[in-house]
Amino acid sequence: MDIAELQAYGYFALTATLVVVLYGYIYHLYSKKKDADGHDYEDYSNMALKDDITDTPVSAVSDDKEK
Amino acid sequence: MENRPLEYDYTVAKMFMFTTIVLGIVGMLIGVILAFQLAFPSVNTILGEGLAEYTNFSRLRPLHTDAVIFGFTLSGIFATWYYVGQRVLKVSMAESGLLMFLGKLHFWLYLIVVAAVVVTLFMGITTSKEYAEFEWPIDIAVVVVWVLWGMGLFGLIGIRREKSLYISIWYYIATFLGIAMLYLFNNMEIPTYFASGGIGSWWHSVSMYAGTNDALVQWWYGHNAVAFGFTVPIVAMIYYFLPKESGQAIYSYKLSLLSFWGLMFVYLWAGGHHLLYSTVPDWMQTMGSIFSVILILPSWGSAINMLLTMKGEWQQVAASPLIKFMILASTFYMFSTLEGPIQAIKSVNAIAHFTDWIVGHVHDGVLGWVGFMIMASLFHMAPRVFKREIYSKSLMATQFWIQTLGVVLYFTSMWIAGITQGMMWRAHDEFGNLAYSFIDTVTVLHPYYTIRGVGGLLYLVGFLMFAYNIYKTMSARPVEESELQNASPMGA
Numbered sequence A: 001m002d003i004a005e006l007q008a009y010g011y012f013a014l015t016a017t018l019v020v021v022l023y024g025y026i027y028h029l030y031s032k033k034k035d036a037d038g039h040d041y042e043d044y045s046n047m048a049l050k051d052d053i054t055d056t057p058v059s060a061v062s063d064d065k066e067k
Numbered sequence B: 001m002e003n004r005p006l007e008y009d010y011t012v013a014k015m016f017m018f019t020t021i022v023l024g025i026v027g028m029l030i031g032v033i034l035a036f037q038l039a040f041p042s043v044n045t046i047l048g049e050g051l052a053e054y055t056n057f058s059r060l061r062p063l064h065t066d067a068v069i070f071g072f073t074l075s076g077i078f079a080t081w082y083y084v085g086q087r088v089l090k091v092s093m094a095e096s097g098l099l100m101f102l103g104k105l106h107f108w109l110y111l112i113v114v115a116a117v118v119v120t121l122f123m124g125i126t127t128s129k130e131y132a133e134f135e136w137p138i139d140i141a142v143v144v145v146w147v148l149w150g151m152g153l154f155g156l157i158g159i160r161r162e163k164s165l166y167i168s169i170w171y172y173i174a175t176f177l178g179i180a181m182l183y184l185f186n187n188m189e190i191p192t193y194f195a196s197g198g199i200g201s202w203w204h205s206v207s208m209y210a211g212t213n214d215a216l217v218q219w220w221y222g223h224n225a226v227a228f229g230f231t232v233p234i235v236a237m238i239y240y241f242l243p244k245e246s247g248q249a250i251y252s253y254k255l256s257l258l259s260f261w262g263l264m265f266v267y268l269w270a271g272g273h274h275l276l277y278s279t280v281p282d283w284m285q286t287m288g289s290i291f292s293v294i295l296i297l298p299s300w301g302s303a304i305n306m307l308l309t310m311k312g313e314w315q316q317v318a319a320s321p322l323i324k325f326m327i328l329a330s331t332f333y334m335f336s337t338l339e340g341p342i343q344a345i346k347s348v349n350a351i352a353h354f355t356d357w358i359v360g361h362v363h364d365g366v367l368g369w370v371g372f373m374i375m376a377s378l379f380h381m382a383p384r385v386f387k388r389e390i391y392s393k394s395l396m397a398t399q400f401w402i403q404t405l406g407v408v409l410y411f412t413s414m415w416i417a418g419i420t421q422g423m424m425w426r427a428h429d430e431f432g433n434l435a436y437s438f439i440d441t442v443t444v445l446h447p448y449y450t451i452r453g454v455g456g457l458l459y460l461v462g463f464l465m466f467a468y469n470i471y472k473t474m475s476a477r478p479v480e481e482s483e484l485q486n487a488s489p490m491g492a
Helices: A003-032 A041-049 A061-066 B011-039 B041-045 B049-055 B057-089 B097-123 B136-158 B167-186 B211-246 B253-267 B270-275 B282-294 B296-309 B315-319 B321-344 B346-352 B356-386 B393-426 B438-473
Strands: B189-191 B205-207
Touching: A003 B253, A003 B282, A041 B057, A041 B211, A041 B253, B011 B041, B011 B057, B011 B097, B011 B356, B011 B438, B041 B049, B049 B057, B057 B097, B057 B136, B057 B167, B057 B211, B057 B356, B097 B136, B136 B167, B136 B189, B167 B211, B167 B253, B211 B253, B211 B270, B211 B296, B211 B321, B211 B356, B253 B296, B270 B282, B270 B321, B282 B296, B282 B321, B282 B346, B296 B321, B315 B321, B321 B346, B321 B356, B321 B393, B346 B356, B346 B393, B356 B393, B356 B438, B393 B438
Parallel strands: none
Antiparallel strands: B189 B205
């Protein structure tokens, strides 16, 4: 087995791994629906819609500090 | 000191809006000149034989590509970053003297690099690597400019009030990291003067890679310049500006996350399709083709997500020329991300490679997707940064139709030209003798080259209308804060 063949197998293994990871991520997103902080992913759209400097953040950094 | 309420500070965003417009005009004007040079070769010496050195196609071509990529597009990316970044992170640049200083330094150094690039390329100083023509001293300056942007970007993220990073921020970060990696690796070069102990010009260099390796690194870079310059940051823009302008939440935030990672995983491996039927290993060519086809999924994931964001609100597309620009941009994104994979299939590539169809593909992407989205972003930003309504809605609508016609003329003429070229090059008689010589194809293509020139000219005219509209916006009717919630205020 020469280096080119090794590279090709490596490339295939990497591709397969990435496919598994990506499908795992899809499953994770749609089954959990919420992130680790308990926010529904869809709420994050409000970061763009309510983006005045006086608007309340969707999840504020200061909330973390208070905990 | 006066105790004023905190506001977003758009000083740096405004500076980059200015270069977006100026460099856009320069880059597109040169593009139109080039198009007419191809149709009418006498345009090469339009300023006389004495200046032919500076006006011929080969001297101007890198100026066109670099002006639109690193001038117009990159300025648009920076302008929108300095606008969107603050807003979705809910932090003002005015809150940090350091970030403001870095932002301004970023702009002025960028401008100096642009000047250096224009001068050196006009002088014919080039590394001859496509989209990476700058010689080593400029490359070092580019790295400094990039690092400054990165410091500003991560600095702003560091002082944010919003804990989560909005999807656009992910895309801006990917732009920063992607281009940093690509630029460094592709521009590895050896200054010949220093390596040889004083032979030749001090600024001259040769690539550290040779032959096939050089081609591989070059197209890994070249294709990913499309990825991280023309796709990723433009997706960042549409994910912010379309929901904001329409007042609609993104159709599926989860899909946006998924498409992001899909794009990141897949795009980097697709560049091999530029080297089909060349001396790179066959498996690599095949993988380049396969990854290009898979790329449809994340690309369409983002594009469909954008179109569905307008669900139930399609009347806005008819009512607002600004929404029209964004929806057409998204549609062109779908269209060119389907066209690209088709061209990357080996059997199609056998006809498409080296023909004008490739040029057509690039331009339906950059004119329809990148150009429209950057102009739409600036249109949305203008009332907010100048606190005045957009000068003219009808001018914007006229511009939209003129440019759409321009793009359609451009890509249809190049499709016909490209496929004609490809078929003529491979035609042969029963003994294997080629049926046509090269000049036969040139003769046949002349009308299509003329149509392409006209299409490009229409787009440039539209861009000048855009520039005028933005310029007049600075003196239009002032607007109240309440008018700036979603749909941008526009004068007649």
